[in-house]
Amino acid sequence: MAIDWTKIYKKYRGFWVALKDDRMTVVASGKTVREVLNQSKKKGFSKPILFRVPEQIAPYVGFLK
Template sequence: MNINWGKIYTKYAGLWVAMKDDEKTVIGSGKTAKEALKKAQEKGFRNPLLNYVPKKLVHFAGAN
C-alpha cells in the first residue's frame, strides 16, 4: 500500500500523531505521544497507531 504523507507532514511537522489503522486519518496530535494518544482516546479510539512526524525530512539514496 502506498500512502502519501505529504499533507500530514505539512500540517503536523514536529508533532506526534495518532492515526486510524488506515495510516491516513489523523485522530489526535500533540507535542508528546501521550498527548496524541489521550486526544484519540477521548474520541473513542482505544489503540491508535502513534507516529512522530519529523520537523525536517532527510532524503537518503542508498548504493550497493
C-alpha cells in the same frame, strides 16, 4: 503500496500524531505521546498508530545485497 503523507507532514511537522488504521486519517495531534494518546482515547480510538512527524524530511536511498 506507498502512502503519501505530504499533507500530514505539512500540517503536523514536529508533532506526534495518532492515525486510524487506514494510516491516512489523523485522529489526534500534540507535542507529547501521552497527550496524543489521551486525546485518541477520548475520541474512541484506544490503539491508534502513533507517529512523530519529523521537522525535516531527509532523503534516504537504500538497497539490498
